[in-house]
Amino acid sequence: MAQALLEQIINGTMMGSIYMLVALGMVLIYGVMHVLNFAHGVLFMVGGYVCHFFFTQVLDSYLLAILGSMAVLSVIGLALERGVFRRLRDNLRMQVIASLGLILVIQNGVIAIWGPNALQMRITTTDIRVPIGELSFTLQHFLIIGTVGVTVTAIWLFLTRTRIGTALRATSQNAEAAQVVGIDANRMYVASFLIGCALAALGGALLGPLFLIFPTMGDLPLLKGLAAIIIGGMGSIPGAIIGGLGIGIVEAVSTLYIPTDFRDTVVFAALIAVLLLRPQGLFGVRVRGEA
Amino acid sequence: MLEARGLTAGYGGGRIIVDGVDIDARAGEVVTIIGQNGAGKSTLLKGIFNMVPVRRGSVSLDGAEVFDQRPDRLLAGGLAYIPQNHSIFPKLTVAENLRMGGFLLRDQRLLVERIGEVEAMFPILVERRDEYAAGLSGGEQRMLEIARTLLMAPKVIMLDEPSIGLAPRLVDQVFQTVRTLAEQGKAMLMVEQNVKKALAASDRGYVLELGQVKLHDRADRLLADDRTAQLYMGARPGGTAPSAEAPEGRP
Numbered sequence A: 001m002a003q004a005l006l007e008q009i010i011n012g013t014m015m016g017s018i019y020m021l022v023a024l025g026m027v028l029i030y031g032v033m034h035v036l037n038f039a040h041g042v043l044f045m046v047g048g049y050v051c052h053f054f055f056t057q058v059l060d061s062y063l064l065a066i067l068g069s070m071a072v073l074s075v076i077g078l079a080l081e082r083g084v085f086r087r088l089r090d091n092l093r094m095q096v097i098a099s100l101g102l103i104l105v106i107q108n109g110v111i112a113i114w115g116p117n118a119l120q121m122r123i124t125t126t127d128i129r130v131p132i133g134e135l136s137f138t139l140q141h142f143l144i145i146g147t148v149g150v151t152v153t154a155i156w157l158f159l160t161r162t163r164i165g166t167a168l169r170a171t172s173q174n175a176e177a178a179q180v181v182g183i184d185a186n187r188m189y190v191a192s193f194l195i196g197c198a199l200a201a202l203g204g205a206l207l208g209p210l211f212l213i214f215p216t217m218g219d220l221p222l223l224k225g226l227a228a229i230i231i232g233g234m235g236s237i238p239g240a241i242i243g244g245l246g247i248g249i250v251e252a253v254s255t256l257y258i259p260t261d262f263r264d265t266v267v268f269a270a271l272i273a274v275l276l277l278r279p280q281g282l283f284g285v286r287v288r289g290e291a
Numbered sequence B: 001m002l003e004a005r006g007l008t009a010g011y012g013g014g015r016i017i018v019d020g021v022d023i024d025a026r027a028g029e030v031v032t033i034i035g036q037n038g039a040g041k042s043t044l045l046k047g048i049f050n051m052v053p054v055r056r057g058s059v060s061l062d063g064a065e066v067f068d069q070r071p072d073r074l075l076a077g078g079l080a081y082i083p084q085n086h087s088i089f090p091k092l093t094v095a096e097n098l099r100m101g102g103f104l105l106r107d108q109r110l111l112v113e114r115i116g117e118v119e120a121m122f123p124i125l126v127e128r129r130d131e132y133a134a135g136l137s138g139g140e141q142r143m144l145e146i147a148r149t150l151l152m153a154p155k156v157i158m159l160d161e162p163s164i165g166l167a168p169r170l171v172d173q174v175f176q177t178v179r180t181l182a183e184q185g186k187a188m189l190m191v192e193q194n195v196k197k198a199l200a201a202s203d204r205g206y207v208l209e210l211g212q213v214k215l216h217d218r219a220d221r222l223l224a225d226d227r228t229a230q231l232y233m234g235a236r237p238g239g240t241a242p243s244a245e246a247p248e249g250r251p
């Protein structure tokens, strides 16, 4: 039993790390721009494809392929922010419609380019096994956990220790006040979209080789990331981080007690329970803007 | 120092809120704008600071036309604005709030030096440096807003109802601070509902009605003027703003 529990905790931490990347990106964009970007999951997916492309066609280095994918997605993010979301500022309904539309456009674009079938990406870290007691995991599991750990720590330090990072948090807490201290909102929008899309790309590039790369690979990470930021309290960055990790671990451990098919149900049951008991989320405040 | 001519401002939809207002504030002066709720006082300040979607007219700062400049450029040019709604960052610490006040200062040494100066002016901010700004009382939050503004060493400060929601003792303290800043040579332009105390602390005043200047005079004359008294004293005994429910004190 302890073995099985350990196994699921490690699996859950791995998946939770992926959810964390998605949730952190979404919450940054939401906090600064008030855009709930439902297209975040397809950006994650495109990140997987672009990484696969770079790895198989161009670079033959997984690390460079990941960085290349993050760079490409940053540019796509920039274009989406400029071309779509900035124009729809303060228009929540249109933003939702636009992001749902983007899902269709991007998903069909990917199918047009790469076809509907899953792609496989063979890298050494998925072949190497790491034994822990009687268990064994792929090295990729730990690569994911480690990379996300380092990345999230770096983002956290950026947000708390740097001038621009603090300005990002300031903008998400009080946009009018940010304007009167001279923070240019447009620059903050760009920064949040850039970081958010790069994180989504990183997620897709890390998960792709472990499972497969396919047009709907971002759907579940999107839903879990969304659940994470709601459970964590809309707009709360620590909430998104802990929420993402927590969801990964809870759903993995739940498979020990209930059939695997109900894994997603457990997450959404937890979401509903949090909403009933603590509507502002675990780390949220009751009303946006009020402390 | 600060001069607006024929300033017209609104939020779109065809309705003009501020209608051709001429107003100015000179160095060393406290100028107060009074007027009923909805008269357009806040919109006037926002209009000067280029934060409303519809505006016409001219705004000059130290003789230079700045009407088209973005808020961050205005701030860099010496015009600061403290809005009516609390403009602190609730989940940044007091120290981080101060640092954000100097966001546009590229020179970090200068920023640290100026933070030292304003902390000397407002000791409470040193005491609570590492706490979230949300934990400060209403009066302390106002002080933080004023202190934060000073980091850019502005020549003109516009304050929208700085005394709103404060206990009488703190109202006096805020107006005292405003006077002190004027004595240091800044031009202070404030909007107030607390008519008596505000005019008592001012050099000149404007009465705004339906987006237009109805009266403009020396503050002492306005205080004595029957029309001002009739319009504002009776309606608001003691001059306390209607939303002043919570006196000073921490939760």
Ligand SMILES: Nc1ncnc2c1ncn2[C@@H]1O[C@H](COP(=O)(O)OP(=O)(O)OP(=O)(O)O)[C@@H](O)[C@H]1O
Residues within 6 Å of the ligand: B011, B017, B035, B036, B037, B038, B039, B040, B041, B042, B043, B044, B084, B193
């Ligand atoms: N963001 C906005 N969008 C549309 N209309 C607005 C907006 N803000 C204010 N108004 C309208 O502009 C008018 C003037 O508002 P303003 O806030 O300038 O008045 P005020 O004199 O500051 O009043 P108060 O004493 O209540 O602060 C009001 O009719 C208000 O409804």
Ligand SMILES: [Mg+2]
Residues within 6 Å of the ligand: B041, B042, B043, B084, B160
């Ligand atoms: Mg007002």
